[in-house]
Amino acid sequence: MIDTIFYGLTIGAILYFISIGLSLTFGTMRVINFAHTITYTIGVYILITFVFFLKWHFLQSAILAILAILPIGYVIERFIIRRLYGESLDYTFIATFAIALIGVDAIKWIWGAAPYPLSDPVGKYLTLGDLSLPMYRIIIVIIALLLFFSLNLFFKKTMVGKIIVAALEDKEGVRCLGIDVNRYFSMVFVLGSGLAALGGVLYAPISSVHPYMGLAVLLLCFAVVIVGGMGNLRGTFLSAFALGMVMSFTARFWPQGAETMVFIAMAIVLIFRPIDI
Amino acid sequence: MDNDKVSLHKPTALAEEFMKIPKKERGAINFLAVATFFLLITPLLSMHRVIDFMIFCIFAMSFDLLYGYMGRLSFGQMLYLGTGAYICGLFVKYVNGNPLLAIFFGIAFAGLLAMLLGLIIVRTTGACFALINLAFNHIGFFLVLSPLRPITRGEDGFGVIASKLGFLNLGSRPIMFVFVLLCLLIVFYFLRQLTSSPYGILIRSIKEDETRVRFVGYNTFFYKWLTFVIAGAIAGLAGSLTALNYNYVNPNSMDVHANVGVVFACLIGGAGHLYGALVGGVIYMVISNFLAYYIYRWEMFLGFSLLLIVFRFRMGVWGYIQRLWEYLATRKGALKFMKKEAI
Numbered sequence: 001m002i003d004t005i006f007y008g009l010t011i012g013a014i015l016y017f018i019s020i021g022l023s024l025t026f027g028t029m030r031v032i033n034f035a036h037t038i039t040y041t042i043g044v045y046i047l048i049t050f051v052f053f054l055k056w057h058f059l060q061s062a063i064l065a066i067l068a069i070l071p072i073g074y075v076i077e078r079f080i081i082r083r084l085y086g087e088s089l090d091y092t093f094i095a096t097f098a099i100a101l102i103g104v105d106a107i108k109w110i111w112g113a114a115p116y117p118l119s120d121p122v123g124k125y126l127t128l129g130d131l132s133l134p135m136y137r138i139i140i141v142i143i144a145l146l147l148f149f150s151l152n153l154f155f156k157k158t159m160v161g162k163i164i165v166a167a168l169e170d171k172e173g174v175r176c177l178g179i180d181v182n183r184y185f186s187m188v189f190v191l192g193s194g195l196a197a198l199g200g201v202l203y204a205p206i207s208s209v210h211p212y213m214g215l216a217v218l219l220l221c222f223a224v225v226i227v228g229g230m231g232n233l234r235g236t237f238l239s240a241f242a243l244g245m246v247m248s249f250t251a252r253f254w255p256q257g258a259e260t261m262v263f264i265a266m267a268i269v270l271i272f273r274p275i276d277i
Numbered sequence: 278m279d280n281d282k283v284s285l286h287k288p289t290a291l292a293e294e295f296m297k298i299p300k301k302e303r304g305a306i307n308f309l310a311v312a313t314f315f316l317l318i319t320p321l322l323s324m325h326r327v328i329d330f331m332i333f334c335i336f337a338m339s340f341d342l343l344y345g346y347m348g349r350l351s352f353g354q355m356l357y358l359g360t361g362a363y364i365c366g367l368f369v370k371y372v373n374g375n376p377l378l379a380i381f382f383g384i385a386f387a388g389l390l391a392m393l394l395g396l397i398i399v400r401t402t403g404a405c406f407a408l409i410n411l412a413f414n415h416i417g418f419f420l421v422l423s424p425l426r427p428i429t430r431g432e433d434g435f436g437v438i439a440s441k442l443g444f445l446n447l448g449s450r451p452i453m454f455v456f457v458l459l460c461l462l463i464v465f466y467f468l469r470q471l472t473s474s475p476y477g478i479l480i481r482s483i484k485e486d487e488t489r490v491r492f493v494g495y496n497t498f499f500y501k502w503l504t505f506v507i508a509g510a511i512a513g514l515a516g517s518l519t520a521l522n523y524n525y526v527n528p529n530s531m532d533v534h535a536n537v538g539v540v541f542a543c544l545i546g547g548a549g550h551l552y553g554a555l556v557g558g559v560i561y562m563v564i565s566n567f568l569a570y571y572i573y574r575w576e577m578f579l580g581f582s583l584l585l586i587v588f589r590f591r592m593g594v595w596g597y598i599q600r601l602w603e604y605l606a607t608r609k610g611a612l613k614f615m616k617k618e619a620i
Contacts (some may be wrong), residue, residue, distance in 0.1 A: 032404035083588070090350040093404040094540065095587045097352075101537065101580035109574060215533070219415055222408045256423045263412045270397050270409070 002131055004252050005245070010137040010206070012244025013144030017199030019221040019228070019236050020151070021192020027168040027231020028181075028188050030089065032222070034096035035076050036196050037214025038103030043069045043197030044204045044213070045107055048116050058121035062201045066194055073193025077186045085182075100214065107211045115210040140202050147195075148237055155233065164188055168231045216259060220247075223266040307469070308462060311555065315458060318559075324450050325522075326566060331461045332518045334558035337542045338468055338551060339511035344540075345549035346472055347504050348484030349402065352536045353410030356417045357387040357509040359531025361516025363421065363429060366437040366526035374440030376447050380517040387513020388506050395505040399498065402487075411533065418531045434527025437520050447521050457518055464511055468551055471507070480504050481549075538565070541579060544586045547593025556595050 018040060025033045043065050050061030076099060084092045124135040155161035163184050167174045175181050199217075207213070220243070228239030243262050250261040319327045340354050365383035369376070398409050421429050429435070439447050447453050471477055482490045483497055491497050520526045529535070538561060546557020572578045586593075592600070 032408060080584070089403040090344075090348075090407070091587045091591075093350060093407055094544070094583055097537065098580040098583035098587070101576045101583070105574050105577035105580065109577075212534075216415070219408070219412050223412065226405070226409075256419070260416050260419055263416050266409075266412070267397050270400065 003133065004248050006133055006137065006141075007251075008245035008248030009141045009241065010244070011247050012241035013140050014199050014203045015221055015224050015244055016144050016237055016240035017147070017202070018196050018217060019224040019240055020233070021189075021194075021196050022218075022221050023225045023228065023231055023233070023236045024164070024168075024188045024192050026225065028164065028171065028185050029081070029085070031081060031092045031096070032089075033081070033189075033192070034093060034218065035080075035099040035103070036096075036192070036221075037218045038100045039069050039073055039076075039193040040196040040200040040217060041107060041211065041214040042072060042103060044200040044209055045111050047201050047204060048111070048118065048209060051118070052116065058205075065201050066197045069193050069197035070190050073190045074186060076193075077189040081189070082182060082186070104211050104214075111211075113211055115208050118205045118209055120205050136205065143202070151233065160184065160187065220259065220262055223262050226266050227269045308466070311465060312458060312462060314555075315461070319454075322566075324454055326562075328450070328454055328457050328522055329566075330559055330562045331457045332515050332522060333539075333542070333562050334555050335461055335464050335518070336512055336515035337539055337546070337554040337558035337561075338464060339508045339515065340539045341543050341548060341551065341554035342468060342472070342504060342511070343508045344543055345553065346477065346484065347480045347501065349399075349501070349505075350404070350407045350540070351410040351508075352407040352540070353412070353414035353533075354508070354512055354539055355531055355533065355536050356410070356414040357391060357512035358516040358519070359417060359421065359528075360390050361387040361513030362520040362526050362530040363516075364513075365517035366435065366520045367428065369437045369439050369520075370435060374438070375442060376439035376445070376521055377442065379439065380514065380521070383517030383520070384510050384513045387516065388510035391506045391509025392502075395502045395509070399501045399505050411536070414531070414533050414536065418528060418533055421528050421531055429526075429528075432528060434525060437524050437526055439521055448524075453522060457522070460514065460518060464514065465551060465555075468511075472551065476500070537579060537583075541583060541586075544583070545590075545593055547595030547597075547599075550593075550595050550599075553593050553595035556598075557593065560594065 018036070021039075022033060022036055025031055025036075046065040046068050047058075047061050050056045050064060051058060054061075076096075080095050080099060081092060084095060120134060120136050122134070122136040122139065125132040126135055126138060127133075155165050163174060163179060164187070167181055167184060171181060203217075224240045224243055225236060227243060228235030228237070243265060246261055246265050247258045251258040254261075315327060315331060318330075322330075336354070336358055339357075340351065343349050343351050343354070361383035364386040365379045368379040368382045373379070394413055398406065398413070401409055422431055441448070445452065445456070447456060472481075479490065479495060479500055483501060487497050516530060519530060542557040542561035543554055544557070545560055546555065547553030569575055
């Protein structure tokens with residue numbers, strides 16, 4: 001039972017990393033960024049390049065992979081999404097979807113379509129009585145908590161964070177103060193991409209790595225964002241862990257149905273809470 | 278200069294002639310155009326390919342009703358196609374070999390599913406609508422693959438052999454061809470009537486500005502839901518025809534990744550015109566059937582073309598054809614007008 005809860009916490013933490021970017025980009029730019037799948041997947045593949053082909057240590061490869069994603073995120077924002085500001089949201093969605101398609105194919109081209117096995121980089125277990133929990137999962141949960149608090153600090157204490165929060169509430173108002181909102185939006189986008197890569201890098205050792213891994217995760221994170229509320233940071237945090245629990249408890253009794261259950265939960269939330277987006 | 282300005286709005290002789298034709302006959306001309314087009318390309322391609330093309334065009338029209346007319350981008354329309362295909366196939370396999378009844382049930386179940394899911398989906402707009410559709414499509418794909426495996430045979434799929442019904446032997450290719458062409462024409466006629474009726478204007482107004490339509494006093498939720506159900510049912514028809522055409526159903530008919538095809542078709546043809554959906558459907562099928570062999574990186578090709586469409590080519594092929602026609606029309610009209618002035 002405890003390990004199920006713990007598993008739920010791990011999944012929730014991963015979902016949280018990836019949903020922040022989705023939630024923030026939606027809250028500020030009103031854009032659902034399908035290209036999130038690709039920053040996530042490419043992060044994992046860069047990690048694999050370092051770990052498998054250069055035989056580097058997991059930690060430094062992970063940090064390098066996340067850093068390598070940041071310019072990619074910037075390029076996507078600068079050359080695709082910024083050009084489509086103020087136009088129909090459908091076009092932005094189609095454009096980001098197109099980027100995801102291109103990215104998936106590029107991955108298949110460079111790394112091949114076959115899945116890569118990636119083992120637990122820590123490999124130690126924490127034993128409490130008759131219960132043993134993998135160290136790696138504990139680290140993930142701790143990172144998630146740290147991230148939540150540091151993001152809260154960032155959004156409450158720093159100037160950049162305050163501007164972003166203000167832009168979440170009223171974009172026009174912030175622009176009227178003479179602040180170049182687009183610059184902050186691209187920061188938000190890059191931050192989101194980096195966090196998606198972080199989620200991917202941390203999730204890769206406990207899941208399978210293949211070019212289409214992004215789609216299923218994106219749909220789950222989308223459910224998280226819908227349940228938590230678009231652009232609502234605390235809501236995203238809570239709903240990520242709640243849906244993580246839903247997944248792990250479903251998986252305990254019905255392993256294949258875990259993802260489906262998340263969507264059913266999302267549908268139930270949608271029935272009871274109308275959303276105007 | 279002033280003359281030019283006036284003449285720009287003058288319809289040409291040809292357009293005037295066309296407008297003189299009574300409305301009913303104009304519809305007939307449209308029909309004949311669609312039918313002859315598909316009959317003409319049959320000798321160029323082979324018959325089974327053209328059947329495929331026509332089924333895909335039916336599907337593209339159902340998507341166009343949602344996206345082009347109502348402005349709701351669905352990334353999960355394959356769900357209804359797949360439902361139609363599976364229900365039709367299961368009906369033939371377990372209940373009765375009658376193909377017409379099977380098609381009826383395929384359409385009915387796809388419509389029913391759209392009715393149920395529409396209650397949730399239709400509340401959202403924009404990219405949210407697209408992703409929720411995609412999520413439900415994902416669930417459907419999973420259900421077919423895993424929990425319903427005893428009935429659907431999972432990845433292997435199952436064969437669908439419909440029985441003969443008098444002269445209606447769908448196993449023979451020419452009869453299937455005529456049958457699918459009839460279905461296409463019926464759907465085309467139905468959607469033409471629907472989109473040019475007051476209801477069609479209403480859904481187009483919802484695309485422009487839903488809040489205002491609500492202010493006028495219409496229950497927009499109901500109309501959006503109804504459109505969603507109609508689009509689902511037509512996709513179900515396309516699915517049933519797919520099952521009967523291939524004599525085979527497998528989860529590919531519900532594949533989440535295949536949705537991009539119909540989006541591409543609708544956009545390249547020109548969203549918001551039925552002809553656009555037809556043209557786009559044919560273009561997509563030609564590319565995927567003949568050029569895919571030469572295009573090694575297929576998804577990358579699709580991605581770059583979608584980007585190109587979004588940035589530079591939003592009107593689609595049909596939009597450009599229309600503009601060309603208008604240009605030619607006004608030019609000819611201008612010449613004629615100037616001649617008259619000279620005399």
